Amino acid sequence: MTWKDYPQNLKVRLVTSFLNRAVSSAVMPFMALFFAQEISKVWAGIFLLFTVVVSFFINLIGGYISDRFPRKRVLVLTSLASACMFLVMTISLYPKDNIIWLFAIAYVLYIVTSNLGRPAMNALIMDSTTPDNRKAVYALDYWLVNLSLAIGAALGGLLYVHHQIELFAFLTITSISLPIAYKIWLIDEQTIRFEKQHQNVLLDVIQSYKIAFQDSPFVKVVLGSMFIFAAEFSLNSYIGVRLAESFESIYIGGFEVAGVRMLSILNIENMLLVVCFTFMINKFTDRFNKRKVLLLGLIIYSIGYVTVMSANIWYILLLFNLIAALGELIYSPVRNAEQANMIPVDKRGSYSAFSNISFSGADLIARSTIIIGAYLIPTMMSVYIGIILMIGIFLLYTGLFWRKSVKV
16 A cells, blocks of 8 residues: 555645654653743742643543544544634743733643544544555554654754744644645545533543443553553653663763763664664564564563663673664554454544553653662562563553454
């Protein structure tokens, strides 16, 4: 399946998602720094924790909305609102003393509008693919995600410190192009919608997720994915803290590579491997049984992160980080495609939103490793993450393949 063979909606979704992620990843990583500098570290921490909670619940509402209403309309309205919030944030930066309260309100509203539209965006892939081509499409989406994150991080790193207003102005212009693209090129092909069950909207939202909660194989997949993602998320939490504290600097000529720079090198290595080898590995694994491919990828991934969790020698870190990344490249397209195959046609938005528990839960587990790591030595942390990964592999594999039927 080549690019010209892709349905129009799929092309629109992949291109606009790429732009949207590149835009958001150029500024989102700097929000903690921005609020800490403008107000205080404590206020920044509390405020950003509040936005995480808000985004989780709004994402669930977004899933319900995307199943109840035309996805094209949902995407046009939410992306237009997000662009307006970027415009307000840009305007609030113009005075010499930033209008921080206006920026904060616009930022929260941006979190709300973007999370309302995200489940509809995710559901578009399922609407426009079949079980036969989903693995290839998810491999392309995975590649575009990582490329957009790399471009966004580079853009933010270059412009954030000295060209803040210009950066936000550029992001505003880019964001305005998204609802225009949806309005012109997106075709509303959603023929089956979740029917309203209750007059009370809150009860209706709960009902839409009750079905997902009762789907025990899908719940196992979500929980299994959460445990598996926790290892990767630990790279920028426990592993980053440990390297900053205990990694012995190495020198390349006159250039010092200390713990923080070593962490940056590991992240760059991950992105380069994904960008360079995604399609090659996906094509190679197509010839093998998907169950074996999933298990092989998860085992390789686990070996990599269990070792990186406690390693402190630069070449061991680079080697096993490479192994972990290869494992992720092998298992990720299979997991994404098989999870999508489990989702009922009329509940794609709510199921997609529910599946985001994998990411928020993994983030919480990864952050908790910093606290646990204060009491356990690094080798014991490797054992700890190894146990979490074994539980995750068991739940994911049994959820995906030990079930009576697959819903397309």
